[in-house]
Amino acid sequence: MSTIHTIREDGQETVQRFPKYKPLIPIREADGVVYVSGHGPENINTYEPLYQGRVGAELTLEEGYAAAAECAKTLLRAVQERYGSLDCIHHMVRALALVNCGVDFAEPEKVADGFSDTCMQILQERGQHVRTVMGTRNMPNHNIPVEVEMIFVLSDAYRNKGERNKDGTI
Amino acid sequence: MGATEKRMEQLGIRLQQTDWRGKGAVEAVFAGDILYLSAHFPVDEMGRPVYVGRVGAEIDEETAYKAARLCGLNMLRTIQAYVGSLDRVDYFVKTLCLVNSAGDFYNMPPVMNGFSDLMVEVFGHRGQHARAAMGAYVLEGNMPVCVDAIIKVRR
Numbered sequence: 001m002s003t004i005h006t007i008r009e010d011g012q013e014t015v016q017r018f019p020k021y022k023p024l025i026p027i028r029e030a031d032g033v034v035y036v037s038g039h040g041p042e043n044i045n046t047y048e049p050l051y052q053g054r055v056g057a058e059l060t061l062e063e064g065y066a067a068a069a070e071c072a073k074t075l076l077r078a079v080q081e082r083y084g085s086l087d088c089i090h091h092m093v094r095a096l097a098l099v100n101c102g103v104d105f106a107e108p109e110k111v112a113d114g115f116s117d118t119c120m121q122i123l124q125e126r127g128q129h130v131r132t133v134m135g136t137r138n139m140p141n142h143n144i145p146v147e148v149e150m151i152f153v154l155s156d157a158y159r160n161k162g163e164r165n166k167d168g169t170i
Numbered sequence: 171m172g173a174t175e176k177r178m179e180q181l182g183i184r185l186q187q188t189d190w191r192g193k194g195a196v197e198a199v200f201a202g203d204i205l206y207l208s209a210h211f212p213v214d215e216m217g218r219p220v221y222v223g224r225v226g227a228e229i230d231e232e233t234a235y236k237a238a239r240l241c242g243l244n245m246l247r248t249i250q251a252y253v254g255s256l257d258r259v260d261y262f263v264k265t266l267c268l269v270n271s272a273g274d275f276y277n278m279p280p281v282m283n284g285f286s287d288l289m290v291e292v293f294g295h296r297g298q299h300a301r302a303a304m305g306a307y308v309l310e311g312n313m314p315v316c317v318d319a320i321i322k323v324r325r
Contacts, residue, residue, distance in 0.1 A: 033201055093201045096266075106312040116194025124190060130208035131195035132318045134268050135308030153201050 026078045029162065029170040032154050033093070036078060040144035041070035044077050049144045054137075056105025064145050068097065068114030071148040076122060079152075081163075088158035092119060092129040094151040100143060101135040108135040115148050198252045204263070205252065205323050209316040210245045211309075212237040219311050226275025229314045234269065238284030241317040246292065253323050260322040262289060262299035267317045271305035278303040285317050 026037045041050045055064035080086055097115055099108035112133045119127035129150070139147060160170055178185070198207050212221045221237040223229040229237070250256055267282040269275075282303040289297030299319070309316050 091199070093199050094206045095195075101308045106308050107310070108308060109310040113192065113194070117191045120190030120194040124188070127190075127194055128196045128199065129194065130197065130199050130206045130318065132209040132266060132268070132316070133310060134306045135270075137307040151201070151206070 027082050027162070029154065029160075032156070032159055034079070034152050034154050036075055036150050036152070038096075038098070038147045038149035039071055039074040039078065040139070040141055040147045041067040042074055042141065042144070044074055047141065049141050051145050052142050053145060054100045054102040054105075054143070055108075055111050055145050057102025059145050061107065061110060064099065064111035065114035067144070068099075068111050068146045068148065069118040071097075071146050072115045072118035072122070075148060075150055076119075083154075083158050083162045086122070088155055088162075089123060089126060090153040090155040091126045092123065092150060092152045095119075095129050095131045096149050097131065097133045098136050098139065098147045099133060100137070100139045100145045105135070108133045111146060112148070115146070197248045200323075203260075203323055203325060205249070205321050207245060207248060207319045207321070209268070209310075209318040210241045210248065211311070211313045211316050212240040213244065213313075219313050221314050222312050223314060224270050224272040224275075224312070225281060225314045226272035231277060231281060234281040234314050235284035237313075238267070238282050238315045238317065239288050241315055242285040242288040245317065245319060249321070256292070258324050259293060259296060260324045261296045262293070263320040263322055264300045265302070265317055265319045267301060267303040268306040268309060268315065269303065270307075270309045270312065270314050275305065278305055281315065282317070285315075 028035045042048065043050060050070055051059060051063060051067040053059045055061065076086060079089065095115060097112040099111045101108055112131060116131065162170060164170060195208060198205055214220055220240060221229060221233060225231065225234040246256065249259060267285060269278045269281055282301065286301060289299065
């Protein structure tokens, strides 16, 4: 299927749900391992950021923690939309968290705990993952405070079963 | 709520809820034959930071090289704990090296050679890896470097 079909099918404009404007796809599956794009604390329909600003400057640690928890919900929502159920997650593998830090703020790992704790509440021991936390200075979408990407292992029953991308790839 | 849980409620049996907070991030996770490792820091056996500060400001390049080597030693310890013997390491795949960089410090690759040199010393060709070395604005506990890795393990 050629690229133009991703925009129009049978004369109808294709409705893309998640995401709306990016030339990226939120999820890519390779050999039972699923890679999920980085997501921030955003409204999943409008992409409006729920939190803006740097942790330690405009936002407190607690707000940063809550923002990271929202990241987990956004990511898992993307997975749920693709596979129909979070049962598809055999176990989580890895998370890379980027934390937008203000001057002299040196606790990005406590912000990222918001993501990890939420994953553990939802997935329990399946949610354990390795984690790399990096403090950054500038973030997309009007300076969101946190962004997290993740990798997980897919349950065998869900292999190649997810909703396909418009070009037929998984 | 399942039928069993309803029955337990009738019987007045309540199970304690596990508190999962703070248990999400672990040191290593397997995905098939691939072992993913968390970011490792230059800390001692008790987890206390050995080096603190930004490279290019409080910490110079040579000290940061040693800190990167210490990250590697800590990582070897984790690998040994998870797979039993370092002989089971087939090869290193990829590492992401972060350097806590002061304003005008741009020499991240020479710093992270501290990690890469160690792995080649220990594993030879098996220790060679794809690497991304980048400057971060800040890292956990203001430590100068951290390294995570993806390695292939023999079954």
